Amino acid sequence: MAKKRVTKPVEERRQEIIGTARVMFTENGFDATQMADISNKMKVAAGTVYHYFKSKTELLYAVIDEITSENTQEKQRLLNETEGSAIDRLKFIFTAFENGELHRDLSSGFLSDPAIIQYYLTKMASSYLLLFSSLIEQGNADGSWSCEYPTETAMFILQGMAGVMAKEQEHKDSPQESSKRIKVYTKFALRVLDVVK
Structure with missing residues (x-):
């Protein structure tokens, strides 16, 4: 039967x-x-x-979309549970970034092609935009910094983060080199935000 x-x-x-x-x-x-x-x-x-x-590539993009969505939701949850000012919460995000938590999926076997990596990074930057722009607006309200253009600044910072990750993949940075690069970028991002305390 x-x-x-x-x-x-x-x-x-x-x-x-x-x-x-x-x-x-x-x-x-x-x-x-x-x-x-x-x-x-x-x-x-x-x-x-x-x-x-x-196509298989179209399916891969759907997988990447799912990964970035899950990562964004998880970071939003953790951020909501983090106490302190906006600058404290931003530093939490950058610490997670430094520890590799925001881009651990780049080590996956299916993220090896440059075009696929670029799609992943662009998608990641886009998915984190609301989270970062809201955080910047909170920082304006609590005095952590003074930022006239929250959304545009968030886009700038996220594209920079994506660039850092792309460089890591291109140069196959050691953990020490990666950590140093991220620390330098974190200082730069805080300056962009015109930190006042």
């Missing part, structure tokens, strides 16, 4: 594909994973994955 076909809601199936691809890209690498491997793992017809994603 033929097995009954399992039909799932569109979004549920899409998320299942993304989740399966994320695991397989991480474990086996992007290049070594084929779309057929993903459909086999899910036990679905080969065309099912292509119905939702026209």
Whole structure:
């Protein structure tokens, strides 16, 4: 007797594909994973994955979107739990950055292509924009700094952070070199914010 076909809601199936691809890209690498491997793992017809994603690269971008969304939500939660002034909370973010917590996914096997890394960094900067601009506005209110253009300044800082991470990947920095680079950038970012205390 033929097995009954399992039909799932569109979004549920899409998320299942993304989740399966994320695991397989991480474990086996992007290049070594084929779309057929993903459909086999899910036990679905080969065309099912292509119905939702026209290419493996498009699927990878969806995986990256999910990663950056999760990271942003987690950092927002941690930031909400951090007491103190805006400058204290900003330093918390930069400390996490220095420890590699904001970009640990760059070490994943599927983030090796320069174009893919650039997409990841651009997506990360975009996803953190609201978090940083809100923090800058809080700093204006509590006297941590005086910043006339919160959103534009947040964009500038985030693009700088993305640049630091890109350099790390390009030069394969040691942990010590990476830490030094981030500390220098942190001082620069605080100057951009016109810190008054």
